[in-house]
Amino acid sequence: MAQYSDVVMDHFTNPRNVGEIEDADGVGEVGNPVCGDMMTFYIKVDEEGRLAEVKYKTFGCGAAIAVSSMVSEMAKGKTIEEALKITRDGVAEELGGLPANKMHCSNLGADALHKAIEDYLEKKGKE
Numbered sequence: 001m002a003q004y005s006d007v008v009m010d011h012f013t014n015p016r017n018v019g020e021i022e023d024a025d026g027v028g029e030v031g032n033p034v035c036g037d038m039m040t041f042y043i044k045v046d047e048e049g050r051l052a053e054v055k056y057k058t059f060g061c062g063a064a065i066a067v068s069s070m071v072s073e074m075a076k077g078k079t080i081e082e083a084l085k086i087t088r089d090g091v092a093e094e095l096g097g098l099p100a101n102k103m104h105c106s107n108l109g110a111d112a113l114h115k116a117i118e119d120y121l122e123k124k125g126k127e
Contacts, residue, residue, distance in 0.1 A: 056112070
């Protein structure tokens with residue numbers, strides 16, 4: 001059985017920022033067909049270009065839920081530029097590490113956030 005840090009277990013059993021933002025400024029969805037994990041991130045950007053609200057819906061294992069929760073916490077309040085610097089390794093580090101066979105989960109979390117930001121930037125460019 002995989003060993004999870006106390007931080008992973010905390011974010012799995014007490015996930016933060018779960019849900020959907022109805023009028024989200026950006027939405028990003030990613031999935032892994034091999035393991036079946038799916039993550040959708042929603043962002044709301046304030047007038048200063050900061051992520052005022054970050055929510056997600058995740059279908060997946062405990063590590064995927066913990067990763068989503070951590071990514072949402074890491075991104076909240078950050079500028080677009082700062083949030084784009086959130087990496088899979090950074091997420092895993094914040095969680096106190098992930099087993100090698102669960103590192104793909106941290107990749108999904110960062111990717112879903114980045115897709116939501118890309119969606120926001122694309123919409124903004126079309127205004």
